[in-house]
Amino acid sequence: MATEQQAGRVVMVHGAYADGSSWADVIPLLHQAGVAVMSVQNPLTSLADDAAATRRALDLQDGPTVLVAHSWAGTVISEAGDHPNVTGLVYVAARAPDAGEDYAALAGRYPKAPASAGLTFTDGFGRLNEATFLAHFANGVPEERARVLYAAQGPIAETLFASRTTAAAWRTRPCWYAVSKQDHTIAPDLERFLADRMGATTIEVDAGHLSMITHPRVIADLVLEAIRATAERPTA
Template sequence: MVAISGTAAHAETKPAKDIVIVHGALVDGSGWRAVHDILTGHGFHVTVVQEPLTGLAEDVEATKRVIDQQTGPVVLVGHSYGGSVITDAGADPKVSALVYVAALQPDAGETSGQLLSKFAAPNDAMRATATPKKFFFIPAARFAQTYAADLPAADAQFMADSEQQLAEKALGERVSVASWRTKPSYAIVTSQDHVVSPELQRWMYQRSGAKVTEVAASHAVFASQPAAVASVIEAAAK
């Protein structure tokens, strides 16, 4: 870890035991196993949302269904495009805090695509390809270098082989509410990211006043440095 900053200055709530994780585009929830195991080992109840990635509205709805199943205060965690999902779904009164992991953090009325175009990813590495039916993906030959450069080759290859395509329309749908404006937010900046620009991450998290932890990691920080990610989630739960 490099640095921690920000205040996350909001009204205090009682500690949360329920953690809901929203994965990002191009992957599924299986990559969060190590974070899940750390948190459950520390007494948390963890649920991982499996989004369809067919549109922001559908992904928010899938997340809300999981939040509805929780019994107490919820820490809602989003990675990458999942940050847009939790920004909207986080308005649920059960949600006590938000954690953005190399994640988009739009304001109300903004789209994921607008934010991604604000700062280019390093070396323009994130050149996702669109299928004829307008779903985005990273070609397998470029996946490891672009998304998961700090993972063992076999793990990065598995991510490439199990890649989930993202509907183009998801990037153009506007977030209806910015829940980070009324709830504490925590954020992890991944300084070696080739998908979501570290400069964009810093800009978004400074705008929101999130409490920031910077990690020298790729976009796949949840798999390459799960202890660092779990530590931030636990801080948000307190």
């Protein structure tokens, strides 16, 4: 098996209504390829807090690193992906705002995602209700697994999605994007627009929003492709 230095490093960033274990099906496949992996635990309290958590993980890497994001975390890696250790960005059914962009206005040009209807807030923090989580956020995931994910979902600060980035790392790093064709959380056509705008190497997965759970081999292979393609790229 290849050593970690030979095979590369990956930092994985989870989205809203989730935690770092959302990558649990992909991580063993990367380990089998000799890749060193760290999964960030985002507080989901603000973009600044999530970006800081991601930067702390990147600071711990001792060489070139591919940064991977799902969903909301695409905003986080767009903000934090200019870290000098980062050689490439992988977006999995993820947001990818431009610097200072009103992402909600951009998303409003596309059909409204059904998952958003199930978001409710209490004392400044929001969660998806169970029916919406199972039917739309975790569509395609076996029901028992989806119920476990629902129980472990990370609540989000009420102001989280209003955050605007100060940077767009996808403008300065090579990018890969996995579009989820059956996504009920982000409109697939919006994902396609984002991937095209960043000039990403793009694949389409016949999956719901959680493709890294339902199609972990596909996502792992995309990450490995990004590692290989950026292996000789110098860090910033």
